[in-house]
Amino acid sequence: MDAIVQTRSGNAADFFVDRHVREGRGAKPAFVDERRSLSYADFCAQSQRFAAGLAHAGVRREARIALLVLDVVEFPVCFWGAVRAGVVPIPINTLLPAELTSYILADSRAELLVISEALLPALAAVFPALPSLRQVVVVGQAEGFLSLDEFLAEGAAPPVEANGAEVAFWLYSSGSTSAPKGTRHLHASLAATAETFAARVLKIREDDVVFSAAKMFFAYGLGNSMTFPLAVGATAVLLPHRPTPDAVLSIMAKHQPSVFCGVPTLYASLLQQPRLGLGAGSARLRRCISAGEALPEHLGLAWEKVVGVKILDGIGSTEMLHIFVSNTDEKLKYGTSGVAVPGYELKIVDAAGTELPDGEPGELVVKGDSAAEGYWNQREKSRRTFVGEWTFTGDKYVREADGFYRYCGRMDDMFKVSGIWVSPFEVEGALASHEAVLEAAVVGHEDADGLTKPRAFVVLKNSSAARDGLVAELQAFVKDKIGPWKYPRWVEIVEDLPKTATGKIQRFKLRQVA
Numbered sequence: 001m002d003a004i005v006q007t008r009s010g011n012a013a014d015f016f017v018d019r020h021v022r023e024g025r026g027a028k029p030a031f032v033d034e035r036r037s038l039s040y041a042d043f044c045a046q047s048q049r050f051a052a053g054l055a056h057a058g059v060r061r062e063a064r065i066a067l068l069v070l071d072v073v074e075f076p077v078c079f080w081g082a083v084r085a086g087v088v089p090i091p092i093n094t095l096l097p098a099e100l101t102s103y104i105l106a107d108s109r110a111e112l113l114v115i116s117e118a119l120l121p122a123l124a125a126v127f128p129a130l131p132s133l134r135q136v137v138v139v140g141q142a143e144g145f146l147s148l149d150e151f152l153a154e155g156a157a158p159p160v161e162a163n164g165a166e167v168a169f170w171l172y173s174s175g176s177t178s179a180p181k182g183t184r185h186l187h188a189s190l191a192a193t194a195e196t197f198a199a200r201v202l203k204i205r206e207d208d209v210v211f212s213a214a215k216m217f218f219a220y221g222l223g224n225s226m227t228f229p230l231a232v233g234a235t236a237v238l239l240p241h242r243p244t245p246d247a248v249l250s251i252m253a254k255h256q257p258s259v260f261c262g263v264p265t266l267y268a269s270l271l272q273q274p275r276l277g278l279g280a281g282s283a284r285l286r287r288c289i290s291a292g293e294a295l296p297e298h299l300g301l302a303w304e305k306v307v308g309v310k311i312l313d314g315i316g317s318t319e320m321l322h323i324f325v326s327n328t329d330e331k332l333k334y335g336t337s338g339v340a341v342p343g344y345e346l347k348i349v350d351a352a353g354t355e356l357p358d359g360e361p362g363e364l365v366v367k368g369d370s371a372a373e374g375y376w377n378q379r380e381k382s383r384r385t386f387v388g389e390w391t392f393t394g395d396k397y398v399r400e401a402d403g404f405y406r407y408c409g410r411m412d413d414m415f416k417v418s419g420i421w422v423s424p425f426e427v428e429g430a431l432a433s434h435e436a437v438l439e440a441a442v443v444g445h446e447d448a449d450g451l452t453k454p455r456a457f458v459v460l461k462n463s464s465a466a467r468d469g470l471v472a473e474l475q476a477f478v479k480d481k482i483g484p485w486k487y488p489r490w491v492e493i494v495e496d497l498p499k500t501a502t503g504k505i506q507r508f509k510l511r512q513v514a
């Protein structure tokens with residue numbers, strides 16, 4: 001891993017892009033999507049041409065550009081083309097409603113937007129209201145807009161000099177309760193995630209083929225599909241569409257990835273597919289990871305049985321860029337987030353910031369080199385989250401006696417029943433392990449006496465199944481599994497749950513329903 005250690009200084013593009021051509025990997029595919037495969041040499045050359053295009057367009061160092069680009073080979077070309085020029089790319093969630101996207105474009109004062117053809121119609125109307133936005137470049141073709149092919153200019157310059165501590169790119173936090181916040185990450189942060197999670201947990205190798213169902217606009221997907229393969233000269237397979245079970249299984253069969261990165265709901269729906277089998281269709285599959293929300297124990301066990309590969313669950317965040325607590329090959333306990341990833345330190349603290357002993361739930365705080373520098377133009381929120389070397393996660397965790405960290409919910413989703421803390425997450429996990437249940441969400445709800453009790457919203461695997469007696473059966477099931485006071489006093493069967501574009505349950509909306 002010596003090579004990775006050398007990257008903490010300088011422009012990240014030298015290590016992640018140009019180095020591969022110097023080291024003789026030019027002909028190897030770096031990225032493969034539905035339409036084409038981009039070799040390391042072509043990737044490097046095109047990122048140089050994108051940087052030259054930015055210079056032609058008058059986009060200067062430290063200016064921001066926004067990327068609203070599906071997962072196709074042009075995404076890394078634009079991202080790294082900007083980074084090499086010292087221009088700051090901001091990948092934006094392509095699933096957001098136009099209103100939030102235009103908020104992000106305005107908040108960041110992006111000067112240029114690169115947008116996938118398919119996303120243009122929904123957004124074109126907001127451009128005139130964005131005074132900082134000078135140019136729109138389309139991946140594909142659209143009447144009246146410059147295409148990316150036309151934008152790329154002649155040029156093969158090396159990356160500009162940059163300090164490792166300099167801002168390289170931003171990501172907007174998913175903001176399930178407040179407006180998204182521009183989270184500023186440094187050149188050195190990318191290598192920091194590669195040296196820790198990728199090297200020590202994923203154990204990524206040059207011969208790996210990585211497929212991440214999570215998209216690159218999301219910090220999880222950005223690391224999986226870009227940072228990690230590029231740290232070792234591996235190959236990433238990209239899927240521009242929604243990762244339906246069918247789409248995922250056909251990629252598995254066609255490209256035979258060795259590493260698969262998913263989120264719990266996707267693992268759950270893949271497990272519903274009768275054709276799911278060994279390696280999920282890939283003879284090379286050696287590693288599966290999960291993040292974004294906690295992976296219920298029963299899913300990990302079921303997947304291991306059918307697919308023959310463990311799922312390593314780990315928690316990451318936009319603020320920390322990637323995963324900092326994870327299960328590993330050697331230390332795995334389903335139902336927990338695992339242990340500190342080497343390179344990160346953890347504490348569980350109470351409201352006063354005092355460290356708590358094992359067994360007592362509190363807020364998880366983390367220290368590590370991949371932490372963001374802060375939020376853009378949000379002084380109060382930055383100060384609350386980034387406190388000296390420590391980052392406050394807003395997540396409630398308990399460290400168990402064997403050292404594993406168990407997720408208990410967001411700090412603000414917890415509630416007390418009969419004076420005892422109830423983690424909605426624990427009740428949801430119990431419900432989801434019932435054979436009729438696809439997923440569940442739990443919130444605190446006041447009964448006739450004004451006392452808070454759990455209320456559940458449940459999505460069934462088979463929505464037309466007979467429901468007689470099901471509610472009582474689910475209540476008994478939960479009582480039996482996790483304790484009598486935790487069972488949901490109310491159970492609503494619903495078609496789906498309100499979620500953020502990144503798939504996190506919006507419990508605050510359910511509290512409003514309640």
Ligand code: 3UK
Nearest residue numbers: 219220291292293294314315316317318322323407
């Ligand atoms: C929750 C988890 C339990 C947790 C992310 C991997 O999810 C990512 O980033 P976001 O900023 O959300 C962060 C929040 O999501 N969470 C994430 N993973 C888990 N909760 N178990 C998990 N395994 O509330 C956290 O604070 O969207 C995930 C890598 C990079 C990421 N940005």
